[in-house]
Amino acid sequence: MRIETAQREQLQQWEKELEQQYQRICQHNLSLDLTRGKPAADQLALSDSLDGILNGDYRAPDGTDTRNYGGLEGIAAARELGADILQVPFEEVLAGGSSSLTLMYHAVLTGYLFGFAGNQPWKDLKAPKFLCPVPGYDRHFAICEQFGIALETVPMTATGPDMDALEQKIRDDNDIIGLWCVPKFSNPTGVTYDADTVDRLAQLAKIANPGFRIFWDNAYAIHDLDHQVKLPNIREAALGNDTADSVLQFASTSKVTHAGSGVAFVSASPANLASLKKQMSAMTIGPDKVNQLRHARLFPELSQLKEHMHKHAEILRPKFACVLEHLDKNFADSDLGQWEKPQGGYFVSFNTRLGCAQEVIRLSAEAGVKLTPAGATFPYGKDPENSNIRIAPSFPPLEELDTAMSVFVLCVKLASVRKALEAA
Amino acid sequence: MRIETAQREQLQQWEKELEQQYQRICQHNLSLDLTRGKPAADQLALSDSLDGILNGDYRAPDGTDTRNYGGLEGIAAARELGADILQVPFEEVLAGGSSSLTLMYHAVLTGYLFGFAGNQPWKDLKAPKFLCPVPGYDRHFAICEQFGIALETVPMTATGPDMDALEQKIRDDNDIIGLWCVPKFSNPTGVTYDADTVDRLAQLAKIANPGFRIFWDNAYAIHDLDHQVKLPNIREAALGNDTADSVLQFASTSKVTHAGSGVAFVSASPANLASLKKQMSAMTIGPDKVNQLRHARLFPELSQLKEHMHKHAEILRPKFACVLEHLDKNFADSDLGQWEKPQGGYFVSFNTRLGCAQEVIRLSAEAGVKLTPAGATFPYGKDPENSNIRIAPSFPPLEELDTAMSVFVLCVKLASVRKALEAA
Known part of the structure; x- marks a missing residue:
């Protein structure tokens, strides 16, 4: 999908199809959350031995x-x-x-x-x-x-x-x-x-x-x-x-x-x-x-810490892969957005076409997928280009993340096409 | 011992005797601490089941x-x-x-x-x-x-x-x-x-x-x-x-x-x-x-909390009794200081004769008994009467507290007598 070079009829056709897909998704009553960089339950469980680890010995x-x-x-x-x-x-x-x-x-x-x-x-x-x-x-x-x-x-x-x-x-x-x-x-x-x-x-x-x-x-x-x-x-x-x-x-x-x-x-x-x-x-x-x-x-020892972090990576890796796969599959050959491929951390940052972020977030929320509010990555909550969206893939289970990302890419497409139609 | 009504010879006699006692105590190389309201190890141990109490269940x-x-x-x-x-x-x-x-x-x-x-x-x-x-x-x-x-x-x-x-x-x-x-x-x-x-x-x-x-x-x-x-x-x-x-x-x-x-x-x-x-x-x-x-x-439930606090009281009671016994025995019929008998909390507050607190604390420290610095109970560390001393009996074991209080009462007497001799 390339917005810049699309004719008006093409945009209208896309809007119609995307709108139908969006309406179907809205009926699923999803409740998914990609807002904050929270570890998932299985990551937290890696450290559950903390409680009781002292075995009665409180001396450093x-x-x-x-x-x-x-x-x-x-x-x-x-x-x-x-x-x-x-x-x-x-x-x-x-x-x-x-x-x-x-x-x-x-x-x-x-x-x-x-x-x-x-x-x-x-x-x-x-x-x-x-x-x-x-x-x-x-x-x-x-x-x-x-x-x-x-x-x-x-x-x-x-x-x-x-x-x-x-x-x-x-x-x-x-x-x-x-x-x-x-x-x-x-x-x-x-x-x-x-x-x-x-x-x-x-x-x-x-x-x-x-x-x-x-x-x-x-x-x-x-x-x-x-x-x-x-x-x-x-x-x-x-x-x-x-x-x-x-x-x-x-x-x-x-x-x-x-x-x-x-x-x-x-x-x-x-x-x-x-x-x-x-x-x-x-x-x-x-x-x-x-x-x-x-x-x-x-x-x-440092070695235990490193081993522990490898376990986190094993849990997080498929989640980042899921996000990037959705983005690649849908936007690699498009002019609908840019993103980095992080080698670690907790986020994927996605830039929509100018002026679309807020609408993507609104559409996603209505379809049951909560994203960090538009502008949150800028001081005073004001993204001058209204384009940056922070995706936090860590917290939801993989299947939920997969569903949430399907909703997200659809909302990016729909918001982009509508914006282009307004401007045309 | 009453300072106000004592003759100079009496004061000098007391000083001599107290001085000798003080020198003997200094040779014991004590290292005791009545400075802060810290719970003792046996009080802390009352809650040692905290670590491990979750038993793997981190849900509130x-x-x-x-x-x-x-x-x-x-x-x-x-x-x-x-x-x-x-x-x-x-x-x-x-x-x-x-x-x-x-x-x-x-x-x-x-x-x-x-x-x-x-x-x-x-x-x-x-x-x-x-x-x-x-x-x-x-x-x-x-x-x-x-x-x-x-x-x-x-x-x-x-x-x-x-x-x-x-x-x-x-x-x-x-x-x-x-x-x-x-x-x-x-x-x-x-x-x-x-x-x-x-x-x-x-x-x-x-x-x-x-x-x-x-x-x-x-x-x-x-x-x-x-x-x-x-x-x-x-x-x-x-x-x-x-x-x-x-x-x-x-x-x-x-x-x-x-x-x-x-x-x-x-x-x-x-x-x-x-x-x-x-x-x-x-x-x-x-x-x-x-x-x-x-x-x-x-x-x-509140009942467990109350029961727990009774155990603290059992440990603290003899310590407060020890402090008060030393004060009563030595100063009840004297003009060397006043104090309250607290029904709880962590401190006994002792007021020396005017202008003696700093010297009592110095003498005690040299004999190996640390007390809260003089003036600490007043803003900017300045006790205008230089008389208040905060005694914190909770931390040391009872025998140590007993020794520390012997040193303390001796230092109160020595400082009071010396002060009176200076003024005389």
């Missing part, structure tokens, strides 16, 4: 009684797990509660109210701004929106953010004090930043406000589908450029063990970590060390 | 898969536990992570940056202030200090804060926007607020800034030592006065199950809860529901 390897108060940085054994995931020294890791989003929120809070490493608090800038590559992750945007930090977009490319555009913005505006990154299997495009991108990111501190921080949300650090995709080490790049203070790294076991009750990590330079700990010390006596110990027991 | 009673993302308010079964502890309706309870201090921090953050229930954010006031009854809890003060919210003290009495002083301050200063309370077994004096106090507190909103909030930290709601001490219900008092929005209640299972990995609760009016949830929604997808479910399984 270093002798800490994890049941009692104390230890703002988390137990050493958990920090080592975070260090393995982020490939950084354990001394630079703080192991927190169950949510890396919460750690990011407190890092923004720290920068905003108190300033990192002796720098000016962001609130004292005239118009503090974060850069966000788009499409991106709505929960990152929401943190900035809550603090009244403006969001400026830069386009994502196949190798990471458009670095020319990004550097230019930083040169032009000293009030840019942050950058959101999902550097591996980017949410939602699935892209992994290449070496040149990482190196240029590590140099941003040379042209940015001294308070500028890169929020390196490495949510999918070990979430490869087939082979291991290598993300260049931002810490090493920053150390090489004498810009170590400009990077804050985040990770968690949310998509490794149990999504709502994992362990989250932040890694940063000693100066940044001191700023974070100062903020946190007023807020908590320490994180849940018992749950940290459970995780350390589940993954005593 | 309402069907929620606790392993996955979602549910900002916590699971219903956990909220019901919080409702039991705080004696409020479950709909007004949010069950959070492991720390009620964190919930208080976020409540202050909400008031400070965004404002509760449509009220002006506290940061926009000229000089936002919290009132704190003293002696009080240092971690409450630390939250305000971090946000630059000034702290004004009001004296504690045997029935709660000095309400005349408190009301006067609120009448005099519209920038007072908060009040810290530990209403039952107050930290550190052990006092429980009486009905008149609670009723007057519930009426404060009538004379205060509309953004004024009472932080009702009911940390020891069910932590009675002997008989159940009844705290009047602040929610009901506030409803009766049409001031429900002026109260935020907090509790946790930190001193019920495992101190570092319990479940924390906040209870508030629908308008306040909406403000809190708005703030939290940018920060987290939801709390650790698996741990919440563990707690719900441990305490399916």
Whole structure:
């Protein structure tokens, strides 16, 4: 199906056929959900031994009684797990509660109210701004929106953010004090930043406000589908450029063990970590060390962690294949949309023809398939091209996903044809 | 021993004898700790069945898969536990992570940056202030200090804060926007607020800034030592006065199950809860529901919870008795100090003669007994009378506590005699 070259009669004919198919599907009363990157039940079950794993022994390897108060940085054994995931020294890791989003929120809070490493608090800038590559992750945007930090977009490319555009913005505006990154299997495009991108990111501190921080949300650090995709080490790049203070790294076991009750990590330079700990010390006596110990027991060595992630990949692989097969079969020779083939992570990002995303999502919803709201991958929920749709294939069982994708491709076609007819 | 009426020779004689005793004790190389209200290992062990209690079944009673993302308010079964502890309706309870201090921090953050229930954010006031009854809890003060919210003290009495002083301050200063309370077994004096106090507190909103909030930290709601001490219900008092929005209640299972990995609760009016949830929604997808479910399984009914708290009381009772016995035996007929006899909670508050606390704590530390730093029970660490010392008897085993208290009473005597000699 090629819209651009189709005659009006052809479009009308397509619309009629698609409309009939759509009406039939609507009668099935489907209730399917592709909205969020939630692990499926069989993925969660991989970690069900967590409850009971302590076998009555609540002592951490270093002798800490994890049941009692104390230890703002988390137990050493958990920090080592975070260090393995982020490939950084354990001394630079703080192991927190169950949510890396919460750690990011407190890092923004720290920068905003108190300033990192002796720098000016962001609130004292005239118009503090974060850069966000788009499409991106709505929960990152929401943190900035809550603090009244403006969001400026830069386009994502196949190798990471458009670095020319990004550097230019930083040169032009000293009030840019942050950058959101999902550097591996980017949410939602699935892209992994290449070496040149990482190196240029590590140099941003040379042209940015001294308070500028890169929020390196490495949510999918070990979430490869087939082979291991290598993300260049931002810490090493920053150390090489004498810009170590400009990077804050985040990770968690949310998509490794149990999504709502994992362990989250932040890694940063000693100066940044001191700023974070100062903020946190007023807020908590320490994180849940018992749950940290459970995780350390589940993954005593990196090899167990890797083996565990292979099991996740085995469950996720057919789901990604299903999505890509539907897209390939229906749109490979068309002008109805573009997408990337991610090698890991939790999403497939699909771009419709200009101005069609909202209608695709509406049609899908009416047919019983919930998709992430149009615009969610852009700040303030506004996709200027109204074309990006984030598909999250992990949660539904394979058969449901297959049905949902049939509905989705049909809705893409119907919305595209109708849009073309309106314009004709 | 009575200092006031002692002759100089008598004081010198006492000093000599006490000095000798002190030197002997210093040679024992003790290492004892009465600093913080930490449960002892045998108390923690009461809840060791938590790990493994799920027996592979991660479903909450309402069907929620606790392993996955979602549910900002916590699971219903956990909220019901919080409702039991705080004696409020479950709909007004949010069950959070492991720390009620964190919930208080976020409540202050909400008031400070965004404002509760449509009220002006506290940061926009000229000089936002919290009132704190003293002696009080240092971690409450630390939250305000971090946000630059000034702290004004009001004296504690045997029935709660000095309400005349408190009301006067609120009448005099519209920038007072908060009040810290530990209403039952107050930290550190052990006092429980009486009905008149609670009723007057519930009426404060009538004379205060509309953004004024009472932080009702009911940390020891069910932590009675002997008989159940009844705290009047602040929610009901506030409803009766049409001031429900002026109260935020907090509790946790930190001193019920495992101190570092319990479940924390906040209870508030629908308008306040909406403000809190708005703030939290940018920060987290939801709390650790698996741990919440563990707690719900441990305490399916209020009766199990009560039985569990009786076991804590059995362990704590001899420790409080030990502290009080040392104080009674040494100081009942003296002018060396005053103290309350708490019916529950975690502390005994001791007031030395004017200006002696710091020296008692220094002497104890040198003899190997760590006490909470002098001044910690006052904002900015400054006890104007340098007399309050918080004794936390829960953590050490009984024999160690007994030794530590021998050191303590000796140090009180030595510091008091020396001070008197200086002044003479």
